Amino acid sequence: MKSLTEYFWFNTPEHRAYVNITDDVSKVVTKSGVQEGFVLVSAMHITAGVFVNDDEPGILEDIDNWLEELAPMGPDYQHHNTGETNADSHLKNILVGHQVIVPITNGQLDLGPWQQVFYAEFDGRRRKRLMMKVIGE
Amino acid sequence: MKSLTEYFWFNTPEHRAYVNITDDVSKVVTKSGVQEGFVLVSAMHITAGVFVNDDEPGILEDIDNWLEELAPMGPDYQHHNTGETNADSHLKNILVGHQVIVPITNGQLDLGPWQQVFYAEFDGRRRKRLMMKVIGE
């Protein structure tokens, strides 16, 4: 079994942002030499997510509006008694999920035609880390 | 390490549908010969999901009603400026998730007594694809 682990840093200028990282995932898989296996793409923070969807600006805006509607920023969270102000970012993380597995077949990402991998920043303007780990043969 | 990759096509007559695919997952695992490992079950579209729950008609109806409440169909999405009408299907996909891992132990799906694997169609009446990939030994 082969494996490869790589870390990526983000520091988005926006408080919330959606970054297409599909090419980065693909490069890590190529570097690993794995032909058949899985690559885990996983945010290392509790205020960021990873998801697969369409790289179309309208839907990304819809997703952002919808997340804010279901898990709004605001003052009324118990977590804010600690001095934090980002409880909504934790909830958005839980809603979206913080990781996906991309299958690797014949050395390539085995994704559908519109599937793109996104890093979702829910509490930006600071350094955040993401990891990718390939296992397979 | 062994691996096996299989693709399945769906074309549901309903716009939204929930298809129990547990037997298909089980057959792929048997075919793979893997005794200890993982099978990834992953929708290849951004308007479909995969989840594990109970195969009870009432709860499936509850899940469908609840998804429509939290991510309703409607005209007011930016994605629809592209001519599409299915932004809600993308949001339902994000809410449910598009993949699960089923553990394989002693050559069998290692699921709890009521756990069944469902393909969730959120924008049917067209050909959609799902993949299963087994890795293990």
Added chain:
Amino acid sequence: MKSLTEYFWFNTPEHRAYVNITDDVSKVVTKSGVQEGFVLVSAMHITAGVFVNDDEPGILEDIDNWLEELAPMGPDYQHHNTGETNADSHLKNILVGHQVIVPITNGQLDLGPWQQVFYAEFDGRRRKRLMMKVIGE
């Protein structure tokens, strides 16, 4: 490839509870001897979840309140025609997800500084099971 499968039982005194199981995951990984791989942490019930977030009492209370707001307990579910009363627990399971993968690097859980693994009980006061499966080398 090495693998190790372990099962854990829960029987929480509360109807809903959030149990930090990170140390248990870590012990299973150490026992497996795997240096590079994945550990799947997966609830075996359709009314329980597994997620990664911060072990801070305020945010756990926020998460619980938020889940109850988006997927409330109540009488108006089709599932309750079977005699069950826990449809909301199924919906909370779908919202949170029932499993996570923790990457293993150099024989350790490869988590970010605040990432902790939680078992989320949505229908407690009964025996429930969770499984962990390690694969890797």
